[in-house]
Amino acid sequence: MTRMLRLLLVAGARPNFMKVAPLVWAIHRHNVAAGEKRQEGGKLESNGERTVQYRLVHTGQHYDDKMSEVFFRELGIPAPDFNLEVGSGSHAVQTARIMERFEPVLLNAFSDRTSDLRPPSSDRKPDWLVVVGDVNSTMACTLVAAKLGIKVAHVEAGLRSFDRTMPEEINRIVTDSLADLLLTPSEDANENLRREGVPKHRIRLVGNIMIDSLVHNLPAARQSRILADHGLERGRFVYVTLHRPSNVDQRESLTAIMGELIRLSQELPVVFPVHPRTRKMAAEFGLDQAGNGMLRIIDPIGYRDSLCLSENARLVLTDSGGLQEETTYFRTPCLTLRPNTERPVTVTHGSNRLTTTEHLRSDIVRALNGGHRSGIIPPWWDGQTAGRVLGCLMGASVLHGVEGPCGTGKGS
Numbered sequence: 001m002t003r004m005l006r007l008l009l010v011a012g013a014r015p016n017f018m019k020v021a022p023l024v025w026a027i028h029r030h031n032v033a034a035g036e037k038r039q040e041g042g043k044l045e046s047n048g049e050r051t052v053q054y055r056l057v058h059t060g061q062h063y064d065d066k067m068s069e070v071f072f073r074e075l076g077i078p079a080p081d082f083n084l085e086v087g088s089g090s091h092a093v094q095t096a097r098i099m100e101r102f103e104p105v106l107l108n109a110f111s112d113r114t115s116d117l118r119p120p121s122s123d124r125k126p127d128w129l130v131v132v133g134d135v136n137s138t139m140a141c142t143l144v145a146a147k148l149g150i151k152v153a154h155v156e157a158g159l160r161s162f163d164r165t166m167p168e169e170i171n172r173i174v175t176d177s178l179a180d181l182l183l184t185p186s187e188d189a190n191e192n193l194r195r196e197g198v199p200k201h202r203i204r205l206v207g208n209i210m211i212d213s214l215v216h217n218l219p220a221a222r223q224s225r226i227l228a229d230h231g232l233e234r235g236r237f238v239y240v241t242l243h244r245p246s247n248v249d250q251r252e253s254l255t256a257i258m259g260e261l262i263r264l265s266q267e268l269p270v271v272f273p274v275h276p277r278t279r280k281m282a283a284e285f286g287l288d289q290a291g292n293g294m295l296r297i298i299d300p301i302g303y304r305d306s307l308c309l310s311e312n313a314r315l316v317l318t319d320s321g322g323l324q325e326e327t328t329y330f331r332t333p334c335l336t337l338r339p340n341t342e343r344p345v346t347v348t349h350g351s352n353r354l355t356t357t358e359h360l361r362s363d364i365v366r367a368l369n370g371g372h373r374s375g376i377i378p379p380w381w382d383g384q385t386a387g388r389v390l391g392c393l394m395g396a397s398v399l400h401g402v403e404g405p406c407g408t409g410k411g412s
């Protein structure tokens with residue numbers, strides 16, 4: 001009989017949680033289906049009927065209730081099996097802390113003992129480490145597994161901003177150069193990987209896993225009370241999120257942006273849930289009192305409330321990766337306050353446009369004078385990505401190194 005497939009999943013920071021949740025749901029669905037087949041007397045050795053066992057690691061890179069726990073609750077993610085509680089720090093400190101604490105967990109993930117550094121044995125180590133996105137936790141855990149010879153699958157591989165001043169770009173390059181299986185959200189990511197010389201058999205276009213979470217949560221998001229709570233009308237407000245160091249860590253840029261938001265709020269209500277990093281910098285620059293009646297500066301919000309704002313806003317202004325994708329799905333006009341994007345498909349297919357602090361005012365005017373909905377939903381953003389990821393992992397564990405499609409996804 002084929003042994004069960006063991007997956008170790010890692011989540012660390014807010015944008016990871018909506019990428020890990022669909023994997024957890026897909027594993028549960030697969031195991032229920034495999035159990036039913038077994039009861040019907042199906043063939044146990046067939047690959048599709050293998051049970052999948054998983055463990056979940058939370059590195060603790062994000063730790064506030066509003067940055068972490070609310071997402072576990074709303075997305076129905078079970079409590080993590082391991083919490084590394086690394087907290088905040090410089091990039092080096094945070095990365096090093098994750099690596100140090102993750103190593104014993106990885107070696108013993110499937111045993112009860114996690115306190116020692118015994119060499120990995122086949123009954124304690126996972127078949128695959130599965131990492132998502134581009135945060136420090138993604139890169140740190142990949143590095144640990146690669147050094148221990150444990151296979152890594154990267155979900156959301158191949159995205160490139162070509163801007164190495166972004167910490168996430170470094171994380172993407174390191175993760176993709178070490179991972180064994182590169183699961184991409186869109187064709188541009190495949191092209192980037194091919195250009196970097198990644199062998200074709202390691203690349204699989206599976207689609208955008210963020211959209212699985214979005215589709216699943218849409219009915220609940222449409223019940224959200226956030227519009228009523230803040231007196232907002234559908235299609236008559238602007239939703240703002242900003243947290244990138246390039247926008248919020250310098251006094252000049254944050255002051256200029258806040259000035260534009262105050263100005264904009266004289267035309268339309270602006271709702272701005274503030275990331276802890278932005279709040280800290282605003283306080284340091286004396287900008288924390290900038291809110292007024294029409295510029296609503298509020299605490300970070302949960303996932304469903306955020307979906308509700310993205311779907312119903314007249315315009316979204318952001319520097320987040322996830323919001324570029326969610327607005328593309330909703331076809332809500334989006335201005336991304338960055339010189340580049342690692343998600344070009346949101347511009348070529350979707351409703352996203354890049355802007356700068358200098359052009360912000362004119363770009364806002366242009367966006368508000370344009371249509372309410374624009375763009376198309378890119379291929380493979382269909383809510384079925386996690387099933388394809390799992391199909392690849394099941395196929396890849398048998399077919400590793402053999403070129404060909406896996407799951408129901410398209411081979412590169």
Ligand code: UD1
Pocket residue numbers: 013014015061062063064067068088089134135136137167168243275276277280321
């Ligand atoms: C991290 C990710 C970024 C992602 C963002 C989403 C990296 C390099 N960056 O950036 O890609 O878009 O998360 O939120 O991995 N803080 C809290 N509570 C928390 C977490 C952070 O108060 O739960 C504060 C701390 O003061 C910390 C600051 O926010 O110093 C920044 O947090 P950090 O995890 O370093 O980076 P993010 O800016 O959140």
